[in-house]
Amino acid sequence: MNIAYFLADPGIGIFGTKGASVHAQEMIRALRALGHEVTVFATKRGNKHGDPSSEYVPADLKDLPVFVVPVAGAKGAAAREQATARASARMAELAAEESYDLAYERYSLFSTAGTALKDRQRMPLVVEVNAPLLAEQSAHRQLHDTQTAMESTLRTFGAADVLSCVSTPVADWARCVSAGTDPRIIVTPNGVNVERFGRQRTTTPSSSRPFTVGFLGTLKPWHGTEFLLQAVAAGSGLAGIRVEILGDGPQRTELESLAVQLGIAERVVFHGAVAPEQVPAALSAWDAGVAPYPVPQQQGEHYFSPLKVYEYLAAGLPVVASATGEIPEIIEHGRTGLLVPGSDPDALAEALGRLAADPQLRQQMGAAARAEAQQRHSWQTRAAELLEAAGTALPSPVPVSEVIC
Numbered sequence: 001m002n003i004a005y006f007l008a009d010p011g012i013g014i015f016g017t018k019g020a021s022v023h024a025q026e027m028i029r030a031l032r033a034l035g036h037e038v039t040v041f042a043t044k045r046g047n048k049h050g051d052p053s054s055e056y057v058p059a060d061l062k063d064l065p066v067f068v069v070p071v072a073g074a075k076g077a078a079a080r081e082q083a084t085a086r087a088s089a090r091m092a093e094l095a096a097e098e099s100y101d102l103a104y105e106r107y108s109l110f111s112t113a114g115t116a117l118k119d120r121q122r123m124p125l126v127v128e129v130n131a132p133l134l135a136e137q138s139a140h141r142q143l144h145d146t147q148t149a150m151e152s153t154l155r156t157f158g159a160a161d162v163l164s165c166v167s168t169p170v171a172d173w174a175r176c177v178s179a180g181t182d183p184r185i186i187v188t189p190n191g192v193n194v195e196r197f198g199r200q201r202t203t204t205p206s207s208s209r210p211f212t213v214g215f216l217g218t219l220k221p222w223h224g225t226e227f228l229l230q231a232v233a234a235g236s237g238l239a240g241i242r243v244e245i246l247g248d249g250p251q252r253t254e255l256e257s258l259a260v261q262l263g264i265a266e267r268v269v270f271h272g273a274v275a276p277e278q279v280p281a282a283l284s285a286w287d288a289g290v291a292p293y294p295v296p297q298q299q300g301e302h303y304f305s306p307l308k309v310y311e312y313l314a315a316g317l318p319v320v321a322s323a324t325g326e327i328p329e330i331i332e333h334g335r336t337g338l339l340v341p342g343s344d345p346d347a348l349a350e351a352l353g354r355l356a357a358d359p360q361l362r363q364q365m366g367a368a369a370r371a372e373a374q375q376r377h378s379w380q381t382r383a384a385e386l387l388e389a390a391g392t393a394l395p396s397p398v399p400v401s402e403v404i405c
Contacts (some may be wrong), residue, residue, distance in 0.1 A: 001101040004032060007042040008088045008111035010071040010080065014042040015057050017273045018218055019307045020130070024106060025061060025276065026193050028126075030383035031104075039065040039098070041091035043084070056275035067094050077144040079121065084110040085152070092116035102126065102390065107156065109133050109149050115159040123392050127160040128188070130301060132173040153177065161174040162390045163186040167326050169303035174225075186389050190305040190328065191379040197280045197314035210242040210267075211356040213320070214286040216279065216308045219249030224322065226251075226258055227345045233262035235349030237356060241267065246282055248273040283315040287362055288355050291321035295342040306330075312337075314373040318365035320351045330377075338367040 005028060012020045028038050045068055046056070069090045074083040088111035095103075095117045103115030103125045118125045134153060137143040157163060157178040163185045165171035171185050178375040213232075217223050225245065232238050245255070245268065252270065259265040274282065283289065289312030296302045302325030309330055312319045319337030321327050331337040338354065355362050 001036045001303075002099065003036050003038045003104055004095045004098075004100040004114075004117060005031075005038050005040045005110065006088075006091055006095075006103065006111065006113040007108070008084060008091060008113055009106065009108035010043045010084055010087075012042075012106075013044045013046045014066060015041055015045050015061070017056060017205070017275055022297075022307060023130070023190065024274050024296040025058065026191065026379045027383060028062065028064065028188050029161040029193065030191075030379035033380055034383060034387070035289070039067070039095070039100075041067045041069065043071045043087050044068060048154075048286065057278070058275075058277050061382075067091070069094070071123050077142040078119055081110050081143075081145050081148070083166065084108070085148070087111075088113040089116065092120070096120045100357035102387075104128070105156070107133065109137060109143075109147075112152050112155050112159075115156050118159055123257050124161040125159055126162045126164055126390050127156055128384065129163055129165045129170055129174050130304070131166075132170060132177075134177070135173070151379050156196050160184070162186060162265045162386070162397050164389075166190060166301050166305040173303070181288065186386075188382055189330075189377075190307045190310055191377045191382040192314040192373050194314050194378050195285070197311065197316075197373075210240050210246060211238075212286050213288045213352060214244040214246060214283065215290050215292070215312065216246045216283070218247050219245070219251040219255060221251060224292040224294040224342065225255055227294070227343060227348055228290050229255065229258050229262055229264065229268065230345035231292070231348035231352060232267070234345055235353050237305075237353035238349060241352065241356060242287065243268045244271060244282070245269065246271050246274060279311065280315065283311065283317060286315075286317055287353065289315070289317040289319050290348075290352075291319065291327065292348055293322040293324050293327070293342050295322075298323060302326075309371060310377050313369040313377065316366040316370040318355055318362050318369060320348065320355070332368075332372075336365055336372050 007014055014024055031038050061398035071083040071087050074080040091113040101123055103114040103117045107127050107129045114125045136267040163174050165174050165187055168187055171187050174186055215225055215228055216368050232241055232243055259268040291309050292308055305326055309319055319331050321331055323339040324342045333339045338351040340351050
């Protein structure tokens with residue numbers, strides 16, 4: 001099957017390093033591994049348009065056809081939104097020059113590229129919904145033309161043969177927004193490329209090295225990284241613990257200052273962002289992976305499917321994570337990791353102390369975590385199920401929880 005993959009979000013480079021870029025790359029890898037041809041239409045390749053130093057093209061994707069329609073020269077929210085809409089229309093025009101069997105679009109505000117190609121070529125359209133973008137953009141950034149954003153969203157959702165939502169809260173939101181258009185909605189959580197994390201772990205016995213825990217992800221407030229630092233400073237049994245933070249973002253300076261204030265700066269290493277292919281080697285030197293999310297302030301706020309947690313599992317790491325959102329469905333407490341209340345550094349410190357004191361428990365949990373990733377969470381499994389949904393009758397719709405659009 002020949003697939004046109006649309007990524008019109010100007011904040012996501014197809015070969016970038018943040019989670020959204022990794023998600024796109026892995027779904028494309030999975031589709032190709034299943035024998036399909038994929039052509040990408042995106043607004044940029046790397047993290048910064050025109051800056052080759054920010055672009056990391058994995059060796060196995062160097063032959064991936066990528067057509068870039070940049071959103072350039074737009075100053076201010078209004079101009080940027082209009083430029084995104086124009087780029088979306090141009091992507092559809094470029095794609096229409098070839099024949100495709102399936103259109104796959106990552107939902108982006110002001111884009112109707114997949115819908116436009118479907119109108120031209122009459123093939124199925126899969127729309128991947130990773131966030132309630134209308135609400136998110138209004139709350140955290142700036143949304144100028146709300147009416148056009150809603151119209152393009154409704155057009156895209158209404159044309160989709162399948163809306164593939166990353167979590168149940170996102171599926172609830174999509175159903176609420178698209179009421180009356182009757183889209184076919186399924187939940188497709190994030191996954192992991194298990195083979196990439198298949199190398200032998202490099203950790204040595206705890207007697208000859210410090211117990212090392214790590215955080216992987218963008219440094220933004222809703223990831224709760226500060227609670228990890230507070231836990232390490234507060235934990236009575238964590239005096240020798242080493243913390244590695246793999247990622248960058250707007251909260252980095254604040255977190256670095258916090259480590260100094262807590263007196264643990266010499267034990268915390270900020271590596272910054274790294275290329276996705278470097279992540280497995282980094283995780284192989286950790287003893288546990290941490291996802292210290294805060295308590296949501298309102299229902300449905302923790303709507304994402306945490307990519308980092310799946311990668312911790314695949315790396316054979318016991319996972320210490322907040323019991324919020326979808327995480328309790330991924331981590332089995334006491335078997336593949338330890339669940340703690342969100343926004344609770346004392347509980348987090350206790351869980352880390354338990355792992356630090358028991359190498360055998362870490363080994364047992366890590367083995368179970370790896371097996372769980374292999375059996376249930378591979379990207380190829382996710383892609384195969386999604387394509388089956390696009391081509392066959394769907395099972396019963398996912399249940400709807402109480403939602404406010």
